[in-house]
Amino acid sequence: MSWILGCFAQAISENVEDRLVSLVPPPLLKTRTANLILVAGGIPETLHSSAGGSEDNASDDGWVVAGSGMRANRETLEFLTTSAWERILNTTETFDSQSLDGHFVLCRWSGKQIELFSDQLGQRTLFVAETDGGVFFSTRLDWVCRLAGRATLDFGQLGSRWLCFNSMTPETGVVGVKQLGPGGGCTIGPKGLVFESRPWLPQAFRGSTEQDFLTCLQRFSNPALLSGRTISLGLSGGLDSRTLLSILSSGKKPVNLYVFGEQNDPDVSIAMEIGKRLGIGLTLYNDPAPSTSGSLALVQEYASQANLCEPGSSAVRQRYFSRIHECNALMMDGGFGELSRRQYLNRLLIRGKDALLHGDSKGILHFLRVVRVSFFSPDVIAEMERGAEAQLVLALSEMPNISEIGVENFLDLFTLRTRIPFWGCHEQTRLDGLVQNYMPFVQPSLLKTMFGLDIRVRSSGKMFRRIIRTLKPELAGFPLVKSNGTYPFFLGPVGSWVWTKAKSKLRKDYSSNIRFEVLYQLKEIALDLLHSQEVASDGALDSNRLREVVGGFYNGQGQYINEVDWWLTFHLWRRGLKE
Numbered sequence: 001m002s003w004i005l006g007c008f009a010q011a012i013s014e015n016v017e018d019r020l021v022s023l024v025p026p027p028l029l030k031t032r033t034a035n036l037i038l039v040a041g042g043i044p045e046t047l048h049s050s051a052g053g054s055e056d057n058a059s060d061d062g063w064v065v066a067g068s069g070m071r072a073n074r075e076t077l078e079f080l081t082t083s084a085w086e087r088i089l090n091t092t093e094t095f096d097s098q099s100l101d102g103h104f105v106l107c108r109w110s111g112k113q114i115e116l117f118s119d120q121l122g123q124r125t126l127f128v129a130e131t132d133g134g135v136f137f138s139t140r141l142d143w144v145c146r147l148a149g150r151a152t153l154d155f156g157q158l159g160s161r162w163l164c165f166n167s168m169t170p171e172t173g174v175v176g177v178k179q180l181g182p183g184g185g186c187t188i189g190p191k192g193l194v195f196e197s198r199p200w201l202p203q204a205f206r207g208s209t210e211q212d213f214l215t216c217l218q219r220f221s222n223p224a225l226l227s228g229r230t231i232s233l234g235l236s237g238g239l240d241s242r243t244l245l246s247i248l249s250s251g252k253k254p255v256n257l258y259v260f261g262e263q264n265d266p267d268v269s270i271a272m273e274i275g276k277r278l279g280i281g282l283t284l285y286n287d288p289a290p291s292t293s294g295s296l297a298l299v300q301e302y303a304s305q306a307n308l309c310e311p312g313s314s315a316v317r318q319r320y321f322s323r324i325h326e327c328n329a330l331m332m333d334g335g336f337g338e339l340s341r342r343q344y345l346n347r348l349l350i351r352g353k354d355a356l357l358h359g360d361s362k363g364i365l366h367f368l369r370v371v372r373v374s375f376f377s378p379d380v381i382a383e384m385e386r387g388a389e390a391q392l393v394l395a396l397s398e399m400p401n402i403s404e405i406g407v408e409n410f411l412d413l414f415t416l417r418t419r420i421p422f423w424g425c426h427e428q429t430r431l432d433g434l435v436q437n438y439m440p441f442v443q444p445s446l447l448k449t450m451f452g453l454d455i456r457v458r459s460s461g462k463m464f465r466r467i468i469r470t471l472k473p474e475l476a477g478f479p480l481v482k483s484n485g486t487y488p489f490f491l492g493p494v495g496s497w498v499w500t501k502a503k504s505k506l507r508k509d510y511s512s513n514i515r516f517e518v519l520y521q522l523k524e525i526a527l528d529l530l531h532s533q534e535v536a537s538d539g540a541l542d543s544n545r546l547r548e549v550v551g552g553f554y555n556g557q558g559q560y561i562n563e564v565d566w567w568l569t570f571h572l573w574r575r576g577l578k579e
Helices: 016-023 082-090 141-148 159-163 210-220 239-249 266-278 292-306 321-326 337-341 346-351 353-357 361-366 378-397 407-432 444-451 455-471 473-477 493-506 514-521 523-530 543-554 558-576
Strands: 003-008 029-032 036-041 047-049 061-072 077-079 101-110 113-118 127-131 134-138 185-189 192-196 230-234 255-260 282-285 329-332 480-482 485-487
Touching: 003 016, 003 061, 003 101, 003 141, 016 036, 016 141, 029 061, 036 047, 036 061, 036 101, 047 082, 061 082, 061 210, 061 407, 127 141, 127 192, 134 141, 134 185, 159 378, 210 239, 210 444, 210 455, 230 239, 239 255, 239 266, 239 337, 239 455, 239 473, 255 266, 266 282, 266 473, 266 480, 266 485, 292 407, 292 514, 292 523, 292 558, 321 329, 337 407, 337 444, 337 455, 346 353, 346 407, 353 361, 353 407, 361 378, 378 407, 407 444, 407 455, 455 473, 480 493, 485 493, 514 523, 514 558, 523 543, 523 558, 543 558
Parallel strands: 230 255, 230 329, 255 282
Antiparallel strands: 003 036, 003 134, 029 036, 047 061, 061 077, 061 101, 101 113, 113 185, 127 134, 185 192, 480 485
8 A cells, every 4th residue: 555654742752763664664755853753655656745756854844645636627637746746735724635536645744733634535544543652643554553552442433344334434443543534634733633524525416417427437537647558447247347448448548458356257257258359458367376374464464454344355356456557557447336326225225215214223224234244242242233323323413414415315425425435445545555546436526426417317327328338339238247147238227136136046156266265275274263262262252153153164164154254354453453
């Protein structure tokens, strides 16, 4: 990731710099003043600072940005350079992230004060912990916890993150550590810490046309490129990446495609066929599973950065991004395109609408749940339940009136305010240290246009299908993929569900074995841990249930794979907060 780690104090102790440097890879920037020690690194494309390319900086005034700020002009998308950031920060005393697209965090210091900022949507974030020795802050939760000596978990804070699709609030789950939310800010100075947050809100929920949306999406799909650079688009069997491909295919920028997985995966096979038919180069990344030590290192690092948002085994499938960077490519992804297709929280819309309209938090929570694991003790589960409901109540209290914006817009805005900053931000942070990347569908300027569309225009993916048929009609001839099964391009959400459900009864859908391979690589480690004093004495865990699921899985009972994966993820994440 493009990362930042720092300490701000009225008097910096002598060993703080050594402690900071010992935690991180070789930095691209190191600055020290009377009140601040800061190191930052990653890849140069996603790290900018007032020190330019200099590693050491001792100015009492300065700034550093991790991530990618963006501005869309009439035709193209521009990524902010160091000089562009310099102009912005030199012309305004008070920084306002609301004027910029992109994903980034900014640290700006002057004398005895430092300001921390996150982007409008909270796609990037900073974690902050105050101690007697000063205030530690970083783009990584585990680094802050280690430096500040904070490792005590608050299972109530973890409630919605563990029991639901994603967390509802910026609570970290670690006592004494805070996270910047969307449009967030934190000022650290003589008056202590002052936090602020501005949850994102579109300017209007009407007034846009389908052509407005397409024009805006075309701008965000047309990035300015340095000479010799290409666009690398992640192509799957879904509508979102195919919509981007239809736009890129009608442009003049050099484009390549990439896909992860086995050739018999429907997402992979359809992407390869599209690339072949359109004459666009496609790279398939599908390395064998690593060794036991390699798997453990990957899963440990991934768990520490994903912060319980994805299981650790995902690390093996998500290990190729640095190789895209080595190809001198700007990576584009169709992530969160579902927002523009009205695809989130439809179960709540259809079956829980009464609970939503009456503000019934328990009723709403029922439709936000996800089945993850059952290895925690009853007391911990009860604490998580209480915490999840409290977090949901808080998130709902900050939303506009549902009767004024409509149920569908309410659900999409709720998703935008919770899933992007409290789930997507962790993967965005990880990616920024591997390859310069962005998602056109999740830029504030585009989302303002999207929320102005009539619900009927964007529902069920009809608008995306029209864009594809207009710009690249050949792409409508390929089936789409849903839940590892294929269905005809013309079918909407209901039809595709019926189609894939019927197909699955006639023949078995594709299923990857990579998750099993990774967990079996870690078998000896998992069984040693299961029978350790550490697990036996951990009051947060149900050790009897753990012995049942872990022992059962490694004795051939594959139905326990999800619980084993999440147990190892939880253990490695918590261990990473301490070591």
